[in-house]
Amino acid sequence: MAQFRNPDAVARLRADFERQGAMSSMGITLADIAPGQVTLQMPFNPAFTQHHGYMHAGIITTAMDSACGFAAFTLMEAEAEVLTVEFKSNFMSPAAGEAFRFEGEVVKSGRTLTFTQGRAVAISEGAEKTFATMTATMMAVRGMRG
Numbered sequence: 155m156a157q158f159r160n161p162d163a164v165a166r167l168r169a170d171f172e173r174q175g176a177m178s179s180m181g182i183t184l185a186d187i188a189p190g191q192v193t194l195q196m197p198f199n200p201a202f203t204q205h206h207g208y209m210h211a212g213i214i215t216t217a218m219d220s221a222c223g224f225a226a227f228t229l230m231e232a233e234a235e236v237l238t239v240e241f242k243s244n245f246m247s248p249a250a251g252e253a254f255r256f257e258g259e260v261v262k263s264g265r266t267l268t269f270t271q272g273r274a275v276a277i278s279e280g281a282e283k284t285f286a287t288m289t290a291t292m293m294a295v296r297g298m299r300g
Contacts, residue, residue, distance in 0.1 A: 156189040156260065160232040167192070167224055174220070182217055182256075190260035192224040197253050209249035211286075214256075218243060218272040218288040221258030226268035226292035229260055234294035239267065241290035249285055251276030258290075268292045 160166070164187050171177060171184055177194075180202060186193040194217055204210045219241055227236040255275040262269045272288035 156229055156263070158189050159229055162232065163189075163228050163230075167227055170227070171220075171224065176216060177220060180213060180217070182220070185255065187224075187228065190225055190229050190263065192221050192228065192258045194221045194256040194258075195253065196256070198251060206248070207250075209251075209254065211243075211245060211249070214245075214249050214254070214274050214286055215241075215243050215288070217254070217256040218258070218274055218286065219290060221256040222270035222272040222288060222290040223258070223292050225258035225260050225272075226263065226270050226294075229263040229268065230294045233296050235296075235298050236268075237293050237295050239291040239293045241288055243286060243288045245286045247283070247285045249274065249276060251278045251283075253277045255282075266294055268294070 182194050182196045185195045202210055202213045223236050258272045260270050270290045273284050274286040276283050276285050
């Protein structure tokens with residue numbers, strides 16, 4: 155099982171997450187943090203829907219990107235910050251639900267590049283359905299704080 159490379163990883167992750175105006179604006183919160191894994195959650199909000207009433211793909215992609223990025227961050231060294239290099243998302247069905255969960259998981263962690271995968275889960279009346287996935291590459295950047 156993976157281990158945190160930085161003993162302050164969880165505290166730093168929480169502080170970095172709280173500084174993201176985008177996450178708070180969308181009502182996205184941290185649900186779980188483990189080495190190589192981060193889970194975010196979000197209630198349905200009609201302010202973030204597209205013209206058919208589903209959550210907008212841009213909102214879902216933003217949340218999956220953050221989950222993947224923070225999952226990568228959990229395995230980075232103390233002096234590293236995380237930035238997204240690239241990602242690809244696939245939507246298998248519309249983003250319809252009462253609430254949403256976004257899971258990010260590290261596939262392979264390296265010194266500079268970390269490969270991750272993510273998924274978005276819609277929750278309605280207690281039932282869960284994965285409706286989108288992501289693969290993302292994250293980069294450890296050193297000498298950059300905040």
